[in-house]
Amino acid sequence: MAGLSLQKVKKRFGETEVIAGVDLDVADGEFVVFVGPSGCGKSTLLRMIAGLERTSEGRVLIGGRDVTDEDPAKRGIAMVFQTYALYPHMTVATNMGFPLEMAKRPKEEIDRKVAEAARILHLEAYLHRKPRELSGGQRQRVAIGRAIVRQPGVFLFDEPLSNLDAELRVQMRIEIARLHQELGTTMVYVTHDQVEAMTLASRIVVLRAGRIEQVGAPLDLYEDPDNSFVAGFIGSPRMNFVDATVTAVQDGHAVVAAPEAGLVGMAVATRGTPPKSGTPVSLGIRPEHFVPADGAAGTLCGKISLVERLGGVAYAHAVLADGSMITVESRDAHNFEVGNTQLFGLQRAFLFGADGMRL
Numbered sequence: 001m002a003g004l005s006l007q008k009v010k011k012r013f014g015e016t017e018v019i020a021g022v023d024l025d026v027a028d029g030e031f032v033v034f035v036g037p038s039g040c041g042k043s044t045l046l047r048m049i050a051g052l053e054r055t056s057e058g059r060v061l062i063g064g065r066d067v068t069d070e071d072p073a074k075r076g077i078a079m080v081f082q083t084y085a086l087y088p089h090m091t092v093a094t095n096m097g098f099p100l101e102m103a104k105r106p107k108e109e110i111d112r113k114v115a116e117a118a119r120i121l122h123l124e125a126y127l128h129r130k131p132r133e134l135s136g137g138q139r140q141r142v143a144i145g146r147a148i149v150r151q152p153g154v155f156l157f158d159e160p161l162s163n164l165d166a167e168l169r170v171q172m173r174i175e176i177a178r179l180h181q182e183l184g185t186t187m188v189y190v191t192h193d194q195v196e197a198m199t200l201a202s203r204i205v206v207l208r209a210g211r212i213e214q215v216g217a218p219l220d221l222y223e224d225p226d227n228s229f230v231a232g233f234i235g236s237p238r239m240n241f242v243d244a245t246v247t248a249v250q251d252g253h254a255v256v257a258a259p260e261a262g263l264v265g266m267a268v269a270t271r272g273t274p275p276k277s278g279t280p281v282s283l284g285i286r287p288e289h290f291v292p293a294d295g296a297a298g299t300l301c302g303k304i305s306l307v308e309r310l311g312g313v314a315y316a317h318a319v320l321a322d323g324s325m326i327t328v329e330s331r332d333a334h335n336f337e338v339g340n341t342q343l344f345g346l347q348r349a350f351l352f353g354a355d356g357m358r359l
């Protein structure tokens with residue numbers, strides 16, 4: 001097993017800089033998830049760890065060893081991709097044992113490691129099947145098995161579940177979490193799906209345009225985002241943002257108002273000294289932080305244009321008088337009626353400056 005370290009890593013393709021200087025330490029045994037919108041550089045960063053892509057600048061260390069100029073095969077890593085690329089003419093067992101076969105390992109060792117991987121992945125009953133006789137989830141498990149037999153110091157996953165349907169994705173997500181619990185091996189996992197990131201990671205790295213926006217435990221990012229990008233990316237449905245102005249500072253809190261949106265005044269805690277009266281801010285409210293208007297810390301007034309009733313929860317999509325849309329969650333679907341104009345109570349809110357930084 002091994003930790004890894006990225007030091008001032010940059011990547012340019014021609015003139016275009018796609019990784020703009022990344023520093024990151026991953027401890028031995030950690031499960032770190034890179035998350036961010038498509039094109040932000042997640043795969044490129046992972047491929048530089050794997051050695052499939054050269055760094056333009058900076059160093060990559062695995063298990064304390066500088067591997068920046070080393071071949072992928074010598075880095076002690078194994079990678080699982082979105083497309084499983086199994087050999088169609090080989091059985092599950094032969095597919096899984098293939099990396100060891102290539103390394104000319106003794107047959108006894110190959111059989112033992114394949115059997116162990118099959119046990120971990122619940123593939124024992126399928127060892128003699130061909131890939132075409134497997135479901136998508138089983139095929140992806142074979143691909144993971146092929147990585148396990150190599151007993152790498154670090155597992156690298158690049159959106160391994162993106163090709164699976166929604167139900168299978170949830171199932172495989174649990175399997176991968178279990179796999180990490182059982183093996184305890186360092187894992188770096190790339191996804192654009194924030195739910196996958198929240199449920200799998202011990203730490204999440206939020207990337208945007210080749211830079212790290214924030215690194216932290218899932219709930220720390222949810223409870224205490226550094227900026228509006230992270231706040232909007234982590235959490236589902238995403239955070240609502242309403243334009244507001246600071247009207248006073250009271251007891252160390254910023255009092256904010258958004259008269260156009262029906263918000264008269266609400267005291268909001270800030271990280272540091274509250275901004276001066278008159279400062280334009282963005283008020284961030286998570287859909288799950290709305291409460292009944294009576295006795296709430298503040299209210300927004302909106303007209304419900306659409307209601308999604310999911311059973312356990314309902315979401316109202318409402319238009320505020322300033323034209324912005326908000327999404328409001330309620331456990332009681334009867335709270336919402338399309339066409340109603342009503343007050344939505346606010347329980348908690350975050351404040352962001354004009355530059356998107358948390359205040």
Ligand SMILES: Nc1ncnc2c1ncn2[C@@H]1O[C@H](COP(=O)(O)OP(=O)(O)O)[C@@H](O)[C@H]1O
Nearest residue numbers: 013016018036037038039040041042043044045
């Ligand atoms: N081989 C390449 N040549 C030129 N540009 C590339 C190459 N690979 C990736 N890019 C660009 O680098 C950026 C990051 O890509 P990628 O790491 O694949 O993003 P992600 O995995 O987050 O979707 C994108 O703008 C992409 O177009």
Ligand SMILES: [Mg+2]
Nearest residue numbers: 042043044159
């Ligand atoms: Mg990618």
